[in-house]
Amino acid sequence: MPEITITDRDGGEHRVAGRVGVSLMETLREFDYGVAAICGGMCSCATCHVYVAEPWLDKLPPMQGDEKEILQELESYRPRGSRLSCQIPFEEPLAGIQVEIAPEE
Ligand code: FES
Secondary structure (H helix, E strand, C coil): EEEEEECCCCEEEEEEEEECCEHHHHHHHHCCCCCCCCCCCCCCCCCEEECCHHHHCCCCCCCCCCCCHHHHCCCCCCCCCCCHHHHHHHHHHHCEHHHHECCCC
């Protein structure tokens, strides 16, 4: 199974198996240190906010719809790296992706 490296809010690093064919959020929310994903992937709560490490940014699908707008309203928004993990389908080419869980707001 392709792996995901997750940096939690305390700086701890975790290597976990990613679930292919569903969003990155679906894997991240399985862990206590992961994301809350309150809206369940409807692109409306921003509680699935992560920072994606540079090498994978260009492999991600472009932002659609409201994603950028929602992200830009966050204090923790970073122009390069911020994504809503519910909007990233996890597929084989993303194996090894490194994400950091963004602060809670
Ligand atoms: S789960 Fe709510 S915006 Fe991603």
